[in-house]
Amino acid sequence: MVVKSLISGERYIWLRVPRTATHSYGKLFFPNTVYEHNHNSYYHETDKIGELLPAFSVVRNPYTRFVSSLKHMVKRQKQNGKMGRWNFYVPMENIEILSEWIFDNMDLLKNRDNDARDYIKNLFKTDDITFVKLFFVEQVHFVNFPGVSIFKFEALTEYNKWIQDTLGYETKFIQHLNSSSDELQHLDFQNVNFIKIVEQFFYEDYTVFNYPFQHLT
Secondary structure, three states, X not given: OEEEOOXXXXXXXXXXXXXXXXXXXXXXXXXXXXXXXXXXXXXXXXXXXXXOOOEEEXXXXXXXXXXXXXXXXXXXXXXXXXXXXXXXXXXXOOHHHHHHHHHHOHHHHOOOOHHHHHHHHHHHOOOOOOOHHHHHOOOHHHHOOOOEEEEEHHHHHHHHHHHHHHHOOOHHHOOOOOOOOOOOOOOOOOOHHHHHHHHHHOHHHHHHOOOOOOOOO
């Protein structure tokens, strides 16, 4: 997605990592436009545009992002019913079952090769993995490329200042959208084993973006 600076006219690629307030900032950049809310890597976006442009994005602590992702998945399934892309399976009866499922299927969940699509479809019990698979993709896949300015969700003040100073958008008008905080209250996300598995799964995100591990050394 290309965002044009209101100050200089320069064009930037906005890379949208799932669960990093992309809906909220989308309303800021495109207040009167219905735009395609895709999550693509830098090279995928440059291939579509046909040129290399400077890019920017936001990353988030892998643990809090993944918890937010699980809650969002459940919320969307409740809203839309088990139809289409929302007809998926992820075991969330309790944290032990969820943790074991992630651990046992970690290699497959992290596999992005086309030859694994049928196996992944069977794992999620769906014919359309476009929604659910997004939340099991590491953030490095989207943004870890030269030419991408990366900001952190935990320091949005810095991000907002860059947006105002570089792009000219008034960030005080940002709306907080798409919250899923009320979901999955029955799951103990502070479970040590669950946190360890998340840290193993998103190990590269932790190391590349310098997020501290809670339990891995």
